[in-house]
Amino acid sequence: MEKDEGYSSGDDEPGFRSSMILNSSNLSFGEDPNAYKKDKACNVCSNSFAVMGSSKKHYCKFCFRGVHASCSKHKAPDRTGKNVRICDRCYQKAIQDQVKDNxxxxxxxxxxxxxxxxxxxxxxxxxxxxxxxxxDGLERKLEEMKAENLRKEKEFNDQSERLKKELKTMEEDIEELTRILASADLEKKQRDEKIASLKQEINYLQTDTQTDIDKITDLKRLIGEQENENENLIKELNSHTDIPGEVENPLSRANLLDSLKQKVSNAKDSQKDLKKENENLKKRLASLREENTSKKAEINKFEEGGMQRKRSMSKMSADIKELETQIEFQEQEIARLQEKLNNSRTLK
Structure with missing residues (x-):
């Protein structure tokens, strides 16, 4: 830039301080390079150049405004990197901008x-x-696992107690069934013995009945014979009643009649006794037949009871097997739960 009359750049004057901290990027330049020509006073202190008693004026190489030397004691690099005069206002602004940027x-x-x-x-x-x-999640999970283990342990203990009670009940049931079976066996044996005794008694009764039938047959035969004998006696009596008059001894005739009458009377008494014995035998035969029927009914009843006992015993045997199967299953379940509990305690 050319020098104008009355103005000096003052870039080489002594006492001039160069700024080492300012960066050209923080410096701004004025729009009118000839603006200082119009200035009558310092752009920094606003004092007239004449008042300062100095005809030598300077201008800032950045804002291009007229300034006193005392108001422009610093240098700063321009666009070419050369240190040139800068007024205090531009310097302060540049410092402020520099500081602000920094x-x-x-x-x-x-x-x-x-x-x-x-x-x-x-x-x-x-x-x-x-x-x-x-x-927190792990702690919650741990607490849940502890609670779950406690719940499972309690459930296992409850189930174990329940299974123990069930096992005890099953064992008691088995003992009761065993006792019932033993009692049933004993009763069956007694019934079999009684049935055998009744059958033997029936055989005896049948034998006695046959004997009585034989006796009745014999009595009937004897009665028939006695009746025939009575008829013969009557015929003989009648024949003697017609004794011819030429019988010499009347006493003999009377004795003979008395003897015949006594024989007839004895025959009639014997016939009555035989009939009475026949009636008694008939009554006894009817009683024996009735008793025989009763004994047969009792035997049938015993045999039917025996069949029922056999069915009951078969059912009880099946129940015992089922209970034994359940006990075995419950024992396996207890073992499984015990193993699960031990695994849970191991995980703890």
Whole structure:
């Protein structure tokens, strides 16, 4: 830029201080390079150049405004990198901008570091939170497992107690069934013995009945013979009643009649006794037949009871086998639950 009359750049004057901290990027330039020509007073202190008692004027190489030498004691690099005069106002503004830029950079850097710290803290916080959630989850799961183990242990104990009671009841039932079976066997044996005795008695009765029938037959035969004999006696009596008159001894005739009458009377008495004995035998035969029928009915009843006993015994045997199967299953279940409980305690 050319020099104008009355103005001096003063770039080479002694006592002039160059700025080592200003950056050309923080310096701004005025729009009118000839603006200082119109200035009558210092653009910094606003004092007239004439009042200062100096005809030598300067102008700032950045704002292009007229300034005193005392108001422009610093240099700053221009667009070419050469240190040239700068007024205090531009210098202060440049310093402020420089400081502001530096502060902004530092602030941006600090903010970036803060963001990184925040991210790191958030990441660490998230990790801690995640670990806390995970720890809480594991603790809850552990508590749930403990509660579940306690519940299972209680359930196992209750089930074991219940199974023990059921086993005890089953054992008592088996003992009762065994006792009933023994009693049934004894009763069956007694019934078999009684049936055998009744059959033997029936055989005796049948034998006695046959004997009585034979006796009745003999009595009938004897009665028939006695009746024939009576008829013969009557005929003989009648024949003697017609004794001819030429019988010499009347006493003999009377004795003969008396003897015949006595024989007839004895025959009639014998006939009555035989009839009476026949009636008694008939009554006894009817009684024996009735008793025989009763004994047969009793035997049938005993045999039917024996069949029922056999069916009951078969059913009880099947029940005992079923109970034994259930006991075996319950013992296996107890063993399985005990193993499961031991595994749960091991996991604890």
């Amino acid at each position: 502060l902004q950079k530092e602030l941006d850097k600090v903010n970036a570091e803060l963001e990184e710290i925040k991210k790191s803290m958030n990441t660490e916080k998230d990790q801690r939170k995640h670990e806390s959630y995970r720890r």
